[in-house]
Amino acid sequence: MAIIIEQPDAPRSRKGAQWEKRAWIFMRASGIILVFLIIGHLSVNLVLPEHGVKAIDFAFVAGKWASPFWQAYDGLLLWFALIHGTNGMRTLVNDYTEREWLRKSLNIALWVVAATLILLGTLVITTFDPCIDPNVHNYLPDLVCKG
Amino acid sequence: MATRPAGTLYRGKLGMWSWVLHRITGVGIYFFLLVHILDTALVRVSPEAYNSVVASYKTTIIGLAEIGLVGAILFHAFNGIRVILIDYWRKGAKYQNQMFWAVLVIWVVLMAGFVPRQLSHIFGA
Numbered sequence: 522m523a524i525i526i527e528q529p530d531a532p533r534s535r536k537g538a539q540w541e542k543r544a545w546i547f548m549r550a551s552g553i554i555l556v557f558l559i560i561g562h563l564s565v566n567l568v569l570p571e572h573g574v575k576a577i578d579f580a581f582v583a584g585k586w587a588s589p590f591w592q593a594y595d596g597l598l599l600w601f602a603l604i605h606g607t608n609g610m611r612t613l614v615n616d617y618t619e620r621e622w623l624r625k626s627l628n629i630a631l632w633v634v635a636a637t638l639i640l641l642g643t644l645v646i647t648t649f650d651p652c653i654d655p656n657v658h659n660y661l662p663d664l665v666c667k668g
Numbered sequence: 669m670a671t672r673p674a675g676t677l678y679r680g681k682l683g684m685w686s687w688v689l690h691r692i693t694g695v696g697i698y699f700f701l702l703v704h705i706l707d708t709a710l711v712r713v714s715p716e717a718y719n720s721v722v723a724s725y726k727t728t729i730i731g732l733a734e735i736g737l738v739g740a741i742l743f744h745a746f747n748g749i750r751v752i753l754i755d756y757w758r759k760g761a762k763y764q765n766q767m768f769w770a771v772l773v774i775w776v777v778l779m780a781g782f783v784p785r786q787l788s789h790i791f792g793a
């Protein structure tokens with residue numbers, strides 16, 4: 522098996538260099554944003570509620586997503602965390618895979634997974650309907666459900 | 669007298685181990701994130717589907733594993749800040765070792781707050 526080692530002083534293509542630089546900057550910018558988002562996320566869902574993780578159920582989510590603030594918050598967390606995580610995994614794949622076809626396949630798989638889950642997650646947040654719970658008025662008394 | 673060469677195996681110090689730990693925690697968080705997006709997506713299916721899956725998060729074993737998850741996230745978060753400071757702060761590289769200890773101190777303080785709270789939730793009524 523031939524392992525191709527790049528000439529260390531060979532310049533990257535202009536396009537490739539731009540992409541890697543932007544990815545590098547994105548990891549740092551999104552990282553700072555994610556530190557705040559994740560600490561807020563863990564506090565509000567695990568630490569502050571009286572029974573912590575045991576307080577989480579459909580009603581808990583419906584209560585949060587009744588507010589556009591928490592919809593936007595969770596949407597931002599979804600996008601930033603998944604792109605940050607996927608790009609981090611891409612770095613590992615590039616570092617540890619030796620076979621070029623495997624490296625390319627894993628990277629394609631990573632971005633397909635990311636795109637699918639971002640689409641799924643965004644749709645779940647934006648089309649969420651608390652009215653699918655017949656007991657919704659026990660915890661959201663002012664909610665108007667059609668039909 | 670000449671000293672013996674140190675051999676070719678790279679023996680990094682804290683800088684290397686923090687890098688290793690950053691990668692391991694990152695991978696762990698990534699795979700949890702995939703699962704977590706899928707379990708949350710069940711709120712779009714039915715209250716029963718979501719509640720039954722979230723019930724597994726409330727078990728003792730997953731509750732304890734969650735301490736590991738939060739520990740990984742907090743290390744990755746604050747070590748990430750350290751990496752940014754190494755890159756952008758003029759004296760970042762000089763103080764990377766001290767910043768690693770600062771990361772650990774912040775981590776211990778936050779975990780000291782989180783762990784008792786989480787344990788009381790898991791084992792509380």
